[in-house]
Amino acid sequence: MKLLILVLTLWVPTIYCQSDWWQTGQFYQIYPRSFKDSNGDGIGDLNGIREKLPHLKDIGITAAWLSPIYKSPMKDFGYDIADFKAIQPEYGTMADFEALLKRANELGIKLIMDLVPNHTSDLHEWFQKSVNRVKGYEDFYVWHDGYPDPKNSSNRLPPSNWLSTFRGSAWKWNTKRQQFYLHQYLAEQPDLNYRNPLVIEAMEDVLTFWLDKGVAGFRVDSVPTVFEVQADSKGKYPDEPKSGFTDDPENSAYLKHIYTQDQPETTELVYRTRAFLDEYQRKHGGDTRIILTEIYSPIDVIMQYYGNGTINGAHIPFNFNFITKVNKDSKAPDYAAIISLWMDNMPKQYTANWVIGNHDNRRVGSRYGPERIDAMNMLVMVLPGASVTYNGEEIGMLDVDISWNDTVDPAACNSNPQIYQQFTRDPARTPFQWDDSKNAGFSTANKTWLPIHPNYKQVNVKAEQAAARSHLKVYKDLVQLRKTSKTLQRGELKYKALNDNVLAVQRSLSGSNTILLLMNVSDKSQAVNVQQWSPTTPSSMKVRIASVQSKRNANETLKVSSIILDPYESLVLE
Ligand code: NOJ
Numbered sequence: 001m002k003l004l005i006l007v008l009t010l011w012v013p014t015i016y017c018q019s020d021w022w023q024t025g026q027f028y029q030i031y032p033r034s035f036k037d038s039n040g041d042g043i044g045d046l047n048g049i050r051e052k053l054p055h056l057k058d059i060g061i062t063a064a065w066l067s068p069i070y071k072s073p074m075k076d077f078g079y080d081i082a083d084f085k086a087i088q089p090e091y092g093t094m095a096d097f098e099a100l101l102k103r104a105n106e107l108g109i110k111l112i113m114d115l116v117p118n119h120t121s122d123l124h125e126w127f128q129k130s131v132n133r134v135k136g137y138e139d140f141y142v143w144h145d146g147y148p149d150p151k152n153s154s155n156r157l158p159p160s161n162w163l164s165t166f167r168g169s170a171w172k173w174n175t176k177r178q179q180f181y182l183h184q185y186l187a188e189q190p191d192l193n194y195r196n197p198l199v200i201e202a203m204e205d206v207l208t209f210w211l212d213k214g215v216a217g218f219r220v221d222s223v224p225t226v227f228e229v230q231a232d233s234k235g236k237y238p239d240e241p242k243s244g245f246t247d248d249p250e251n252s253a254y255l256k257h258i259y260t261q262d263q264p265e266t267t268e269l270v271y272r273t274r275a276f277l278d279e280y281q282r283k284h285g286g287d288t289r290i291i292l293t294e295i296y297s298p299i300d301v302i303m304q305y306y307g308n309g310t311i312n313g314a315h316i317p318f319n320f321n322f323i324t325k326v327n328k329d330s331k332a333p334d335y336a337a338i339i340s341l342w343m344d345n346m347p348k349q350y351t352a353n354w355v356i357g358n359h360d361n362r363r364v365g366s367r368y369g370p371e372r373i374d375a376m377n378m379l380v381m382v383l384p385g386a387s388v389t390y391n392g393e394e395i396g397m398l399d400v401d402i403s404w405n406d407t408v409d410p411a412a413c414n415s416n417p418q419i420y421q422q423f424t425r426d427p428a429r430t431p432f433q434w435d436d437s438k439n440a441g442f443s444t445a446n447k448t449w450l451p452i453h454p455n456y457k458q459v460n461v462k463a464e465q466a467a468a469r470s471h472l473k474v475y476k477d478l479v480q481l482r483k484t485s486k487t488l489q490r491g492e493l494k495y496k497a498l499n500d501n502v503l504a505v506q507r508s509l510s511g512s513n514t515i516l517l518l519m520n521v522s523d524k525s526q527a528v529n530v531q532q533w534s535p536t537t538p539s540s541m542k543v544r545i546a547s548v549q550s551k552r553n554a555n556e557t558l559k560v561s562s563i564i565l566d567p568y569e570s571l572v573l574e
Helices: 002-016 046-051 053-059 094-106 125-131 197-213 264-284 299-306 321-325 332-343 370-382 461-466 471-484 486-490
Strands: 026-030 063-066 083-087 110-115 171-174 179-182 217-220 290-293 353-355 386-390 492-497 502-509 512-520 526-528 540-546 557-559 563-565 570-573
Touching: 026 053, 046 053, 046 094, 053 094, 053 471, 083 094, 083 197, 094 110, 094 197, 110 197, 197 264, 217 264, 264 290, 264 299, 321 332, 321 353, 321 370, 332 492, 332 502, 353 370, 370 386, 370 471, 370 502, 370 512, 370 570, 461 471, 471 486, 471 540, 486 502, 486 512, 502 526, 512 540, 512 563, 563 570
Parallel strands: 026 063, 026 386, 063 110, 110 217, 217 290, 353 386
Antiparallel strands: 171 179, 492 502, 502 512, 512 570, 526 563, 540 557, 540 570
16 A cells, blocks of 8 residues: 555656646746846846846746857847857856856756857857868858959949848958858858858857756757858859838848748758757756747748657747737737637647747837736736746836937947837847846946836836735746646646637646636726636636736636726736
């Protein structure tokens, strides 16, 4: 009998813990430059992140991904890497990184690095060697002679009409090598040539370096642009057709990127990287090392990055659809459509994920409106799979209005004072708001690298910890519920726009409590009858979590056949 009890106690948790660590994880993006400055230079750093790890622990983060911390001239704030194996001095040292990783792991938080495979900085040793045609490096980048200019014999024309994401031609003439090189981003970010196997090997060596340090995986930057179409037998690259989206020929949206993005070889490379990580785990043991991919592409293309049925690719191909397809004016059916878009296209064996913010997009409260901050956090935590939070969204930070003079983002600086607001990513990158002291507790410097939001006296971690209701408290309660509710980890999903303004999302699991999210996205009260939609939903449910607008208290019982939601009120019921 004793033996039977022992077997059962060991067996039950195994059934319960069916999913791997990342599948229901809370991922958190740290933008290192803006998280916490430990040495008073106005710029965040690694020791600052280490000091603030207890905050991540407190809000229940599973894994944090760090935007690039490698050595860089910072033309694109770290996405221009001069050495993949060194730390940017203003962020700290390798010893600081190791101390950060050790502390994070002690607290049960995994660290994920940002891998930028598409390009390096023009100051990277590989590029310098390639410019000088050093043996072995001649073809590390995409070089081309270009064509004679019939109008000016001392000038050469670029190989194709391809455009850089940051405006203007994607080709730049290099006087030393007397050839053009490709840069799908800044001219200071030359594209690596993935048709050269040596490049793939060099990048796998980078992976090994960080895996050996103990990181849990990689967020892979700009995946779609890694390969371009192969030049034809005469060495010619085809021009891309016009998209019709804009009349501005410098804007990268002017062209349809059929030759410079999402080439079949790119998907194959993601599968190869997955196999590389799986093999590393097989050899070295430990938890699964994962890949999160940054891809803003049509849904059928993104699904291929998951895998092809036999071979697996990215564990988490970021789902940016709430960012790109929902905004302040969206109605409940629009939200439902975004859920369907992912769930109906994702092969059943894969894991969903939901991203609502990052350093390249406007903040949640500025994009959907500050009234919908809790609703959005509730939505991504109640849906199945991994949730991804950009630092500051847990306290409802808002975009900062940044003048042209204070603008530092190259995407905006490459434009002009009239149109820079369309392109700038600075507003969502401002320093984290910790408390109501100088610089929101981010830094003791007289000037921080980007300005602090003027609302920091109200919107900060300390104030929100003390308040009776706050975005932070809603966020923490959501994570707690996700961690403890079997229904949220494994339950069936059902959702519907009950009318134009109310979205209902239900998770249910036999033998476990049903969880229901009701989200009023409008500024009007809404009466809803959940049972009309779902007769099997329990007739009365308790409030588990209520948005800051709500007047309801936790544990209040509601009859789901007649609930009146206040303007923007969102409730998680159990
Ligand atoms: C995507 C990154 O998220 C963005 O910040 C960067 O500018 C580009 N890739 C280029 O690396």
